[in-house]
Structures are given as C-alpha cells and as structure tokens.
Amino acid sequence: MRRLAVFLAFLLSAFSLAHASTLSDVKARGKLLCGVNPGLQGFAAQAADGAWAGFDVDFCKAVAAAVLGDAAKVEFVPLNAVERFDKLKSGAVDVLARNTTWTMQRETGAAIRFAGVSYHDGQGFIVKKLLGVTSALNLTGASICFLSGTTTKDNVEDFFREKQMAFTPVMFDNITDLVKAFDAAKCDTYTADMSQLYAIRLKLTNPDDSIVLPDVISKEPLGPAVRQGDEQWFNIVRWTLFALIDAEEMGVSSAGVDAMKTESAKPDVRRLLGLEGTFGADMGLDPDWAARAIKAVGNYGEIFDRNLGKASPLLIERGLNALWNAGGILYAPPVR
Structure with a gap:
C-alpha cells in the first residue's frame, strides 16, 4: 500500500x-x-x-x-x-x-x-587608450575584469589558451563595482558582449579615454x-x-x-x-x-x-x- x-x-x-x-x-x-x-x-x-x-x-x-x-x-x-x-x-x-x-x-x-x-552579439574587450592596445592579441599578461555568473571568463580562457597567452582574472559580483574598478585602472581591460561594452563606455568618467577593440572572440546569441x-x-x-x-x-x-x-x-x-x-x-x-x-x-x-x-x-x-x-x-x- x-x-x-x-x-x-x-x-x-x-x-x-x-x-x-x-x-x-x-x-x-x-x-x-x-x-x-x-x-x-x-x-x-x-x-x-x-x-x-x-x-x-x-x-x-x-x-x-x-x-x-x-x-x-x-x-x-x-x-x-x-x-x-x-x-x-x-x-x-x-x-x-x-x-x-x-x-x-x-x-x-x-x-x-x-x-x-x-x-x-559577440564578446569583446574595452581598454584605456593609454595602454596603446589595438588588438586582443596584445593583451597577454593583462589583468581582466569579469562579472561573475557569466560565460565571459570561460570564453577568455578558451581564446587565451588557443593563443598561448596568459591573463589575471579580477572578479566582481555586480556591474557597478566592476565599472568603477575599470574606470580606476584596477584592471587593464573589461570583457563582455560588445553591446554591453558600448553601454558601459558611456558610464565611464571620461568615455573618450577608452576604446572598444574590434576583436570578437565568441558568438553570443x-x-x-x-x-x-x-x-x-x-x-x-x-x-x-x-x-x-x-x-x-x-x-x-x-x-x-x-x-x-x-x-x-x-x-x-x-x-x-x-x-x-x-x-x-x-x-x-x-x-x-x-x-x-x-x-x-x-x-x-x-x-x-x-x-x-x-x-x-x-x-x-x-x-x-x-x-x-x-x-x-x-x-x-x-x-x-
């Protein structure tokens, strides 16, 4: 029963x-x-x-x-x-x-x-112009800001491993803290979907001091x-x-x-x-x-x-x- x-x-x-x-x-x-x-x-x-x-x-x-x-x-x-x-x-x-x-x-x-x-969409990178970086291939050894809970870190690991490059991850749980960190040069670059990078750039203290690199390293539907x-x-x-x-x-x-x-x-x-x-x-x-x-x-x-x-x-x-x-x-x- x-x-x-x-x-x-x-x-x-x-x-x-x-x-x-x-x-x-x-x-x-x-x-x-x-x-x-x-x-x-x-x-x-x-x-x-x-x-x-x-x-x-x-x-x-x-x-x-x-x-x-x-x-x-x-x-x-x-x-x-x-x-x-x-x-x-x-x-x-x-x-x-x-x-x-x-x-x-x-x-x-x-x-x-x-x-x-x-x-x-596709994942890309934003950097300060002062770094003199024009391509993601120039980012070996860079410190990279990531937002937790996304696929961005996995994509970067795949891309950098394939290119035999190294990087240092800097993790954040919310976008506000991440943007402040990038703005204060606490990481060399921030990576996200290209559409997000254009939006984030407008939130920076001096948007014209940063550029979105042309490289797209993933497909993001x-x-x-x-x-x-x-x-x-x-x-x-x-x-x-x-x-x-x-x-x-x-x-x-x-x-x-x-x-x-x-x-x-x-x-x-x-x-x-x-x-x-x-x-x-x-x-x-x-x-x-x-x-x-x-x-x-x-x-x-x-x-x-x-x-x-x-x-x-x-x-x-x-x-x-x-x-x-x-x-x-x-x-x-x-x-x-």
Missing part, C-alpha cells in the same frame, strides 16, 4: 507540473513578472522616476500587451547574473529578458528554455528564457518575439497597425494581425495578440533603433541584427 501511495503521489506531482500554467498565473495576477538587468543602458535601465526603458524592457511590454492587453502591466525585477536562472526556475519571474546568452548547458542543465535569439515544462507559455513568448521580427519584414509598424488591419490584402499580414487563422486561439490568446504587441512597442526595427541604434545614444549598427534580406541574419518563422 505504501508503494502504491508513493506512486500515486508521484503521478499527481507529475500531473500538476505538466499542467502548470504560467499564462493562468499571469492573468490571475494581472501583471507579468519580467527579470531584467539591474541597469544596462540600451537593454534595461531605470530612470529617476522609476520608469524602465530598454530593448529587453520593450520585449516584456510586448508580451504583456499580447497576454494582458496592456503593455504597462509589467513588474520589472532586477536580477544579477548569478541569481537570474534560480529566480526564473523558482517562479519569481515569468520570463527572463536579461541579455542572456543561449548555451547548451543552460538549456539542458539549468532546466530553462530559450524562446529564440533577440540579439546576435542573446534571447528571452522561460522555465521548462510549460509549452503554452514557451510558445507565447517565442511567437511574440517572432511576431515583432516578422512585423518589421512585412512593414507593419506601431503607427500603421490599425490601418493595415483594415486595408492590407496580403495573406501574411492578415495572419499576423489576427484576421485569418486561429493562431492566437492555438496559444490560448485572442486574435489581436500580435497586433497589440506591435502597436504597444513597435516592430523589431523600431525597438532596436529606439534603444540601441540610430535613435539612441549607443548608435549601434544593425550588423548581424539586420533582417536576413537586408544584410543581416535576423530571421523568424512565418505566422501561417
């Missing part, structure tokens, strides 16, 4: 996990819990009035608009690099949108799933992540990302959504905007889910330009993050 009771308890637990619904939790709560960077200009940063802005912030607003009908129904939870995965797995956040690299170990070992690639075990929620987050990318390719903008819903005869636009098919219903949403997301924050190109690109202080070129038919590799499956 005891074995039977244990077995039944196991089945009940497995059944509960299999039927856990993040969508239901979010709707009952009335807001989306989004894990973001504590403060990285361009991706997620909080203003003096408490308002959050950034590339990852806008993505979470898009999910909130799709699911709850209101982009403002988001609570942003600042997470450091060490705690982010545990907070996601524990349910402290519904989605992690924190410039996080998609790796095999994180997906198979940490029980999380990446919904897709929202930003194609950044994207939003969710817990494993809830396919419905995974699909919602994944297809919100894809819808924003597809919208740019189709020319559907935040200002033009309403007009295209009434005027466009293109089948792909009509499917995206909920005029044909059951794509929203298949995920537990209404037909206007994608239209609301696009209207709230714009398509991928609008989000990029506003936070990272030509309309932002960072002035980052689209590069790999341009659409596949415009010189980049950004590509999303079709809504069909």
